[in-house]
Amino acid sequence: MIKHSNWNWSSLLLISSVVLYLGLILVLPLIALISEALAAGVQELFSAVNQSNALHSLWLSLILAVIAVIANGVMGIAGALILVRHRFFGRALLDSLVDLPLAVSPVMIGLAFILIVGRGGWFEPILTILGWKITFAFPGLILGTLFVTFPFTLREVAYVLAELGIDEEEAAATLGARPSQIFWRVTLPNIRNGLGYGIVLTVARALGEFGAVLVLGGAIAGHTQTATTFIYNSLEERHDIAAYGMALILAALSVLLLGSLEWLKSQRQLLKQ
């Protein structure tokens, strides 16, 4: 890629400026977290996180991530299929709606759902009759999480679908495969890389969601407190060690997720060759 004559001071300058910049902006804060947390003592960290509220919040975050993966996985694949493969009235509008969650501040998402299903909201009378509680309860957390994670699977799958074309599906149809067979045997295996990518991004976003679940759930300890809102509450209560401990757990999970993203990326390059 690079000719030897280009290995001059300017390339060194550029590389070192990037290393310096990313080091200062991304790595240094991460190191600060790890060293500060460890300075508090591993034993202290462990006991601060190994209590029922902390464990419950982490568990809740993981469950929300799983729900987001399943619901937005299914709807994401369906959405990608119709956006890439179908042409219908309103398709462009639908296409632009998909990215809206990326542009909207999470706090506003929380507020928007409160206006619908919260106290004094549109559906409050119906929900009261049914006896359903959505805001400051688990369903509210689900709504917020589903909203913020919606675009990921759809976009990643759509990207792969658009690159694939329909030759293999056509071939399968020619050979007499039923639509369901085509989907399970041809389409799904072909999009698995994009699907994996979307799932990892969905999990990361679901675990990390803060604004929407704070507004919608109220961060009630042992009830609607997620891992991120646990950190927030711990900081507010000056229980710093618990906050650092949970932040460290989430950071470790993020590094793990980042690793799987890289693995998927390398797989994608292998597929292309």
Added chain:
Amino acid sequence: MQNCTPNNNNLKYKEKIYKRALAPDWGELMIRAAVIAYLGILIVLPLIALTGQGLQGGLESLMRIMTRPIVIAALRLTLITALFMALVNALMGTITAWVLVRYRFWGRRFLAALVDLPFAIPTLVTGVMLVLLFGPHTRIGLWFMEHDWPIAFAPPSIVLALLFITVPFVVRAVEPVLLEQDPAEEEAAHTLGAGNWITFWRVLLPPLLPAILSGTIRSFARALGEFGSIVVVSGNIPYQTLTIPIYIFGEIESGRTTTAAAVSLLLLVLAISLTAGANALDRWMGLQHD
């Protein structure tokens, strides 16, 4: 004639397969309806509710809320910090993409993976990390305080948080364009006697500009709505370090949903128009490419 018939048949046959594979039968119409319903309930309905609540008091009350000194101060802070971030991000994002695409060096893959870190790490954790790095009780924080330039609980901490969370935007926008650039053009410029500097300004940079702009706009839009990382580092002091999303949060907490919705509406319109602008740029680039 003999050749014609099978071709014709083939075409008809192909059409039949196409229809079978692509025409919306009942199953596919159901999928379409399900996706539209899901999007409608999950995304459109809440935003309609937000818009309705924001406009509830009419335009006059909307204007009254927008011109409150605290809202103006928060909006100014949000825009200025986002602008600072965008300028740095446009420059460093482009250089990062350039370095990752053009050079092969030890640690390149690690650097490339690092760029995605902000997508993986919760924004609140970013905030906690920055407090631990620049907070008033840390060595670095103390040093800056002694030199009258406090970072934590001051606007610089907001810019730093925004820089952290938006690292991938410009890099990921510029990378694909750089990958597709034809080295022949660069070589041609060199052959014709253009120096490095002229080649950069006249040959390399122009095709990158739309991508840089699109990535920068997206990072700017993202920054306007940022909540998690800022809420812990900025201190949220009204008129000084209170940004718009955190102001909205405060209003929600105090039960003033109409004010919160009105200010949200402003942010929503800004974010949607910025995203639409970036999308238009991307489409334009796609057309240029074809």
